[in-house]
Amino acid sequence: MTHTEHDLRELLAARSEGGSGGAARLEEILRRGRAVRRRRRAVSAALAVGAVAIGVTVPSFLLGGGGERLATVVAAEPTVFRAPDLPKPGKDLPASAEDVLGEKTSLIEAYRSETTGAPYRLTFRPTSRYTGIRVACADPKSWVVVIHGEGAGRSSSVTDICLSDVRSSRRDDRLSTMFDETSTPADWTRKEQTVTVWVLPSDAPVINASDAARKGCEAGGRKIRKCHGKYTMSALLDPEVMARLTTELGTRPGRWAVGVYDRAAS
CATH class of the missing domain: 2.60.120 (Jelly Rolls)
Structure with missing residues (x-):
């Protein structure tokens, strides 16, 4: 179960009011907060890369945006170059x-x-x-x-x-x-x-x-x-x-x- 930064702040306040041990838990709580933020960034980056690779529609809030808007990422199709229909010397026409x-x-x-x-x-x-x-x-x-x-x-x-x-x-x-x-x-x-x-x-x-x-x-x-x-x-x-x-x-x-x-x- 993950916690928001607000939850962590409330937990810190409760520990501090309890007297002994509150200061000792401060570094542990901060580390947990930083770990939560790192996991969020990793998930957002993975979703964005996957969307570009397969051309899917991803909710913008999963990419770090606000609201309920959808961000559409479409993979570009490769350009196909076709050779001109030219005769071959010695086959259709003499060289x-x-x-x-x-x-x-x-x-x-x-x-x-x-x-x-x-x-x-x-x-x-x-x-x-x-x-x-x-x-x-x-x-x-x-x-x-x-x-x-x-x-x-x-x-x-x-x-x-x-x-x-x-x-x-x-x-x-x-x-x-x-x-x-x-x-x-x-x-x-x-x-x-x-x-x-x-x-x-x-x-x-x-x-x-x-x-x-x-x-x-x-x-x-x-x-x-x-x-x-x-x-x-x-x-x-x-x-x-x-x-x-x-x-x-x-x-x-x-x-x-x-x-x-x-x-x-x-």
């Missing part, structure tokens, strides 16, 4: 490739996806004015739209033949598109650049240029958006058409990767 002039370029930035139908914006810092882009698809008949820049400096391309990835039997190390001194501004290497890539499934409602001409849908100076119910390849260069088409199709399973290749900095 290097020759440009159209026969010069060696190296992979400087890349992205891999397991779904088609949604655009992806890739940011990179070029090392020369001969930057190349390679898009590789598990389905080589996928439709690919590549757009760089904005406004008057915007350039784009559309193809219905996607380069296969290096794991397939149709291995090659070509680039899909390439820039040069005539197609890049003077400050090309001094700031970050972006390229937006859409990969659409091969059965998307799009018609290639040769089939459109055969069906009598040649533009002839006119902007033709559809030919026999399918979008023309030139229509895919219109952001509104692409937004409408990607909404219609949604996303589907389909592996593809995009890589940015560049020559060594001069």
Whole structure:
């Protein structure tokens, strides 16, 4: 049974009134008082440590506070860092490739996806004015739209033949598109650049240029958006058409990767 400091003081007073022996008990009573306080501090510290470790709710009066308030101590959850979904050189994309002039370029930035139908914006810092882009698809008949820049400096391309990835039997190390001194501004290497890539499934409602001409849908100076119910390849260069088409199709399973290749900095 423990005693409060008030109880000990009353006991001391009673002993003192009794005459002999009162002074001799003084040190013993003080030691008991100090022992009680030490036990209280030890219990409070143990409860506080346990609360932090397991994230429980502890009454504040057990932690030395007053009143009936509750002090909640919640353990922090660990932060989880996830690695970016990047292609592996030599698996999804070659580590290097020759440009159209026969010069060696190296992979400087890349992205891999397991779904088609949604655009992806890739940011990179070029090392020369001969930057190349390679898009590789598990389905080589996928439709690919590549757009760089904005406004008057915007350039784009559309193809219905996607380069296969290096794991397939149709291995090659070509680039899909390439820039040069005539197609890049003077400050090309001094700031970050972006390229937006859409990969659409091969059965998307799009018609290639040769089939459109055969069906009598040649533009002839006119902007033709559809030919026999399918979008023309030139229509895919219109952001509104692409937004409408990607909404219609949604996303589907389909592996593809995009890589940015560049020559060594001069």
